[in-house]
Amino acid sequence: MSAAAAVDFDAVVIGGGPAGATAADDLARLGHRVLLLDRAGRIKPCGGAIPPRLIQDFAIPEHLLVARATAARMVSPKAVEVDIPIEGGFVGMVDRQQFDEWLRERAASHGAVRCVGSFERMTRDDDGLSVVHFSADGGARSVRTRAVIGADGARSQVAQQAVPAADRGRFVFAYHEVIAVPDALPPGYAPGRCEVHYNGTLSPDFYGWVFPHGASVSVGTGSADKGFSLRRGVMQLRAAAGLAHARTLRREGAPIPMKPLPRWDNGRDVVLAGDAAGVVAPASGEGIYYAMLGGRLAAEAVAQLLTTGDARALATARRRFMREHGRVFWVLGLMQRFWYSSDKRRERFVSICRDKDVQQLTFDAYMHKRLVRARPLAHMRIFFKDMAHLLGLARV
């Protein structure tokens, strides 16, 4: 039997969230035989905010946007509010139940084989090919493949089993409540405005949020401090938003990785993507865009491996990602450690956000995933203002 006939799939993608569904779609479009294995039954806990760059790069149809935020409100520990209009654009809101399923179906429509099942382990046959073992339909199953993409989320089993140093991940634990928006809107509630609260009582090291989703709203917070009560934080946020007695639809939480893993591949036939690779932006916790980009880069790396047989191609996924976003992740990590460490600093941070240059730079970076190089003077001004705040020279 030829090697080609002996494999069941060219690639097996484990996990059907944004990373895995994108990877499976891209590989299927290239004509590869792909299995997309996803454990069903749980809606991913997520605020569901996505930037226009994602909508554009991954061809997301309008109907998946349940709301569009055209303004953001930053709230300081002393309840100082800084409103930032999102000029000429919007932040899209998606509900992950529909969004993820739509992405998986798009992959299937291009030829990926979908399977509802739970990954268990990988072994290697005598000829060196990987065998993926999983449970599905109440039984044990296995498939042989040339490549595996591990997109099975923050607690990735693929990473633990196949990729060196995968146990070095750091996490914030995030928790949110999905609430039905009452018919009579609470005073101050704006369906087109995201709120971001910086306050040590809501989170000692992250932030709290109120993200409107049309008929529902996500109210959540996060922290790396295991002793901190996220539920109490959310209760407080709900009260502040006038949503204390509104109907709760879901309560759910999940870890958010805070640092890209040092390696995303095993040098042979496995590569990671998305939360499994540790790629969520520090400070903001934004992960959907980076998961989809990671899925795309992993798919390109696997396509190259399948065509050339050269396993070094797998390392290009991390290299390319870090070349484009590594510096921003590093800066955001510094920001989180500095600005989110005390209420005094949070107060200053919100105060900085009043600055038009800071608003412009932040939104360009978030919405379009680029820093605008055309305005070096503005960057200089921000740098000096930032320094003034860091050193406590500027008034709050």
Ligand SMILES: Cc1cc2nc3c(=O)[nH]c(=O)nc-3n(C[C@H](O)[C@H](O)[C@H](O)COP(=O)(O)OP(=O)(O)OC[C@H]3O[C@@H](n4cnc5c(N)ncnc54)[C@H](O)[C@@H]3O)c2cc1C
């Ligand atoms: C409370 C909260 C709020 C957030 N808010 C935002 C936000 O507003 N905007 C934003 O951009 N990001 C947000 N994030 C981060 C974002 O949700 C993640 O970064 C993103 O979902 C990562 O996508 P992924 O495909 O890598 O992983 P996931 O979305 O976690 O998908 C992993 C998939 O793998 C499957 N899986 C896991 N184990 C197995 C197994 N053994 N076998 C088979 N399948 C398996 C799961 O069922 C799941 O479908 C938030 C996260 C949390 C926790």
